[in-house]
Amino acid sequence: MARGNTRQRIQDVALDLFADQGYEKTSLREIAERLEVTKAALYYHFKTKEDIVISLFQDLSRPIDDLIAWAEEQPRTLETKREILRRYHEALMGAAPLFRFMQENQATVRELSIGDHFKARVITLTRLIQEPDLDMVDRMRCISALFTMHASMFFMQNVEGDPEEKREAVLEVAIGLVTEAHEGR
Known part of the structure; x- marks a missing residue:
């Protein structure tokens, strides 16, 4: 998958989780799990x-x-x-x-x-x-x-x-x- 598409998917999933659960209650681990990628793969695009x-x-x-x-x-x-x-x-x-x-x-x-x-x-x-x-x-x-x-x-x-x-x-x-x-x- 192209980098731009991955970045967009991360943003979309994170935004959904932030809106549903709240920013504070959402972890990078949850975002990675929802995307079905490792935290390391997520870190490649976003550190925090x-x-x-x-x-x-x-x-x-x-x-x-x-x-x-x-x-x-x-x-x-x-x-x-x-x-x-x-x-x-x-x-x-x-x-x-x-x-x-x-x-x-x-x-x-x-x-x-x-x-x-x-x-x-x-x-x-x-x-x-x-x-x-x-x-x-x-x-x-x-x-x-x-x-x-x-x-x-x-x-x-x-x-x-x-x-x-x-x-x-x-x-x-x-x-x-x-x-x-x-x-x-």
């Missing part, structure tokens, strides 16, 4: 549980960093801001298991300082979807657009309905907030 979690956040950050780089090169139009939200929503959907981990293991996220890295990206995205001269209510609308997406990662799983319809609804609400903030100017 912390290394696994950090790698997961780095993988999540890559598409967000790419989005930020793209957004900073675009004209500051309403359509660009809508596209930022669409692309960010896609990145979040791809990271749904990581959000489950974050919800279930908040103390670990704080201890590893990975939350600070994520927070910095969210602040940058907030800056990119609003204009500096917006009044406080409209700035709050822009901030709320991102947090609508974040909250949906946790709460929409408890809402009855078609998953695709729920994803579209979240994106529509977020885009509506940014549109209202910019069209009311």
Whole structure:
């Protein structure tokens, strides 16, 4: 099996175990057993549980960093801001298991300082979807657009309905907030 595939399998299994049992209660031995590999084989890729979690956040950050780089090169139009939200929503959907981990293991996220890295990206995205001269209510609308997406990662799983319809609804609400903030100017 290729190294990249093994690394991904380790991350997936570890994330499942961390979410189900908690980070603290999961051992490298359990991860290796679930993968049906030796601890030595696991060590080849990751020396500690912390290394696994950090790698997961780095993988999540890559598409967000790419989005930020793209957004900073675009004209500051309403359509660009809508596209930022669409692309960010896609990145979040791809990271749904990581959000489950974050919800279930908040103390670990704080201890590893990975939350600070994520927070910095969210602040940058907030800056990119609003204009500096917006009044406080409209700035709050822009901030709320991102947090609508974040909250949906946790709460929409408890809402009855078609998953695709729920994803579209979240994106529509977020885009509506940014549109209202910019069209009311």
